Structures are given as structure tokens and as C-alpha cells.
Amino acid sequence: MTATTVRPTEAHSAFTHRMSAVGTDDAFLAAALPFLAEGIAAPDEPQPVAIADPAKLDLLRDALGPDAKAVGFVPHTEWYAGSAANAVARAAGHLAAHAGPGGRIHLLMEPVWGGRAGRSPRESAEWIRYEALANLLFAPAATTALCVYDTRSAGPAVIEAARRAHPDSDVYEDPLRLAAELDAVPLPPAPRDAARLTRPDAGAVRAWAERNGLPVADAELFGTAVxxxxxxxxxTGVTLWGEAPGCVCELALGRRVDDPLAGFVPPRDGDLAPGQGLWYARQVCAYVDLRPGDNGGTTVRLQYA
Incomplete structure (x- = not known):
């Protein structure tokens, strides 16, 4: 399956994107068990998959008993192993390899809010953007997802923001509006002593990154991503600053890039390789930000880690 850019006004979404906020193990089971039973009973679907904290997976196995064999179990630390853009790739790859006709499958999903996803307001915003844009990226797929937010690890601000990204909430926001709101937060300015290049040459970026502490392999990836x-x-301009692992490159573009899904739509072959443009950059870098630039242009900021 290839994710397709679909605006909410263009087509009715086949993607069902639900949310449940829980605060106890019993509440988790009360939300998860009926959802998984729905998936087990759904015609033309493979087994549902639970992606959650390993301790919660153990609870599910015990509660399901013999039905546990009809469910796939994936520790969320394996599924959500990198950035939000990496999670898009993982989900698209799983649907391509395992979903039924039209992308049919039930996915119970719990991001690692006690780890990367919740480690800072900036990181949390990246994951809320992912939740919002998922409504567009996976709109054509007949996938049913239930995102579980545990109030013991995800704070009130995160949960309130997440409600705005899920269509079954009474505070649901248009994904484009929510993404624009997140992107309206100003980025820190480049330091005055930042290095500058005349053009975005991969070799020059790689050499700069090595001088600033990135290992050779990481510097190669960063240079290619730029x-x-x-x-x-x-x-029209290239600015570099920071030290490993947080090396930053900012590109000034001479044109406006307005598509909020730029670099999020997976390529057809699903493999990571040069030649994929902004998709490659998002898969390699922890953060890729696009902001309106000067004179109708766009600023693209890439941070390696």
C-alpha cells in the first residue's frame, strides 16, 4: 500500500482513527479487549495487532486466554523506535505487508510517552502532528486504529492535544489546521557564529559534520539528507551549526512549499534510498521543519538528532 495525499474535503476517509485515555490497567483492558475482539471477528482481515508497553501486552495475553493466539503482539519500543516520520514508515510498511484487502486490519497502538515521545514539548508536538496527519496519510486505507493514551505516562496537555487529532473526539480539529498551529511555534534563531556554505553540497556538509563530532557514517547520512x-x-543559502549529535543545517529556498504532507508520503517501494527527496531527509533526521521564509521562500531546517 502506498499512502496517498487526500484532503478531508476530497473524499470520505476509510481510515477509522479512535482514541482512548486510560488511567489504570483495568481501564486499559476495558478499552483494548473489545477492540481486539472486533478485529478478530472482522471478515477479510488478518489478525489484529496490539502495539503497547510490554507489561500491558502481558496483561492482554492473560486476559485473552486461548484467543491470544489470534492476536499479534509488538512491544511499542520496537514499533516506535525513532522519530514520528519513522513511525509513518513503519505503519505504511506493515499495512503493505500484512493488511487485508483495502488495508483492512485492526491496530491497537500506544506510543512510548514515557520515552522519546514524551521527553520534551518539542518531541510531543512531533507526535501530535503525526497523529493529526495520519488522518490524511492513511485516509484511503480501511484500517481501524485505536490509540491508547495512559494518563500515568502521558500528561494532561498531551492528552488534550491528542483529542484534537482523533475524529472520535468532540474537540477534533481539521488536521491541516492543527499542523499549522504546531508549525506556528517559532524556531530558535541560528547562532551568530554559524557556518555558511554557498551551496548544499553533500560532501561539504559531511565534512563539516565530521569536524563537529558526528561519526563518519552519521555524517554521511546527514550530508545526503541535506x-x-x-x-x-x-x-539560496545554507547555514550550519551545532555539535554532535545535534548538528543542524538550514536551507533557504527560493520558493514556497505549502504542502504539510511534504516528505511524509512513503515511496512506492518502501525502501529508504537516495533519490526520495524530503522523505529520505525525514527518515534520517530527528527533526525536519518547514517554515515560510523571506520573499515568498521557505526555510527548511534539518536536525540530525
Whole structure:
């Protein structure tokens, strides 16, 4: 399956995106068990999959008893192993490999709010953006997802923001509006002593990153990611700063890039390889931010980690 850009006004979404906030193990089971039973009973579907904290997976296995064999179990630390963009790739890959006709499958999903996803307001915002854009990215797929938010690890602000990203909530926001709101938060300015290049040359970026502490393999990835993002060009300026692992490159583009899904739609082959533009950059870097630039242009900021 290839994720397709679908605006809410263009088509009725086949994707069912639910949310449940729980505060106890009993509440988790009360939300999860009926959902998984629904998936087990659904025609033309493979087994439902539970992606959650390992301790919660143990609870599910015990509660399901013999029915546990009809459910797939994935520790959420394996599924959510990187950035929000990496989670898009993981979900698209799983649907392509395992979903039934039209993308039919039930997925119980719990992000790692006690880890990467909840480690900072910036990181939490990345995951809320992912939750919002999932409504567009996976709109054509007949997938049913239940996102579980445990109030013991996800704070009130995160849960309230997440409600705005799920259509079954009474405070649901249009994904484009919510993404724009998140992107309206100003980025810190580049330091005055930042380095500057005349063009986004992958070799020059790699050499700079090595001098600033990135291992050779990581510097190679970062340089390639910058070159891939530069395909959006024309590039009118390149600024570099920071030290490993948080090396940053900012590109000034001479044109406006307005698509909030730019770089989030998976390529058809699903593999990560140069030539995929902003998709490659998002998969390699922890953060890729697009903001309106000067004179109708766009600023693209890439941070490796």
C-alpha cells in the first residue's frame, strides 16, 4: 500500500482513527479487549495487532486466554523506535505487508510517552502532528486504529492535544489546521557564529559534520539528507551549526512549499534510498521543519538528532 495525499474535503476517509485515555490497567483492558475482539471477528482481515508497553501486552495475553493466539503482539519500543516520520514508515510498511484487502486490519497502538515521545514539548508536538496527519496519510486505507493514551505516562496537555487529532473526539480539529498551529511555534534563531556554505553540497556538509563530532557514517547520512532536502530548491543559502549529535543545517529556498504532507508520503517501494527527496531527509533526521521564509521562500531546517 502506498499512502496517498487526500484532503478531508476530497473524499470520505476509510481510515477509522479512535482514541482512548486510560488511567489504570483495568481501564486499559476495558478499552483494548473489545477492540481486539472486533478485529478478530472482522471478515477479510488478518489478525489484529496490539502495539503497547510490554507489561500491558502481558496483561492482554492473560486476559485473552486461548484467543491470544489470534492476536499479534509488538512491544511499542520496537514499533516506535525513532522519530514520528519513522513511525509513518513503519505503519505504511506493515499495512503493505500484512493488511487485508483495502488495508483492512485492526491496530491497537500506544506510543512510548514515557520515552522519546514524551521527553520534551518539542518531541510531543512531533507526535501530535503525526497523529493529526495520519488522518490524511492513511485516509484511503480501511484500517481501524485505536490509540491508547495512559494518563500515568502521558500528561494532561498531551492528552488534550491528542483529542484534537482523533475524529472520535468532540474537540477534533481539521488536521491541516492543527499542523499549522504546531508549525506556528517559532524556531530558535541560528547562532551568530554559524557556518555558511554557498551551496548544499553533500560532501561539504559531511565534512563539516565530521569536524563537529558526528561519526563518519552519521555524517554521511546527514550530508545526503541535506542534499535530498535541497531538491525542493532552488537553494539560496545554507547555514550550519551545532555539535554532535545535534548538528543542524538550514536551507533557504527560493520558493514556497505549502504542502504539510511534504516528505511524509512513503515511496512506492518502501525502501529508504537516495533519490526520495524530503522523505529520505525525514527518515534520517530527528527533526525536519518547514517554515515560510523571506520573499515568498521557505526555510527548511534539518536536525540530525
Amino acid at each position: 542534499a535530498e532536502a535541497a531538491v525542493l530548491g532552488p537553494v
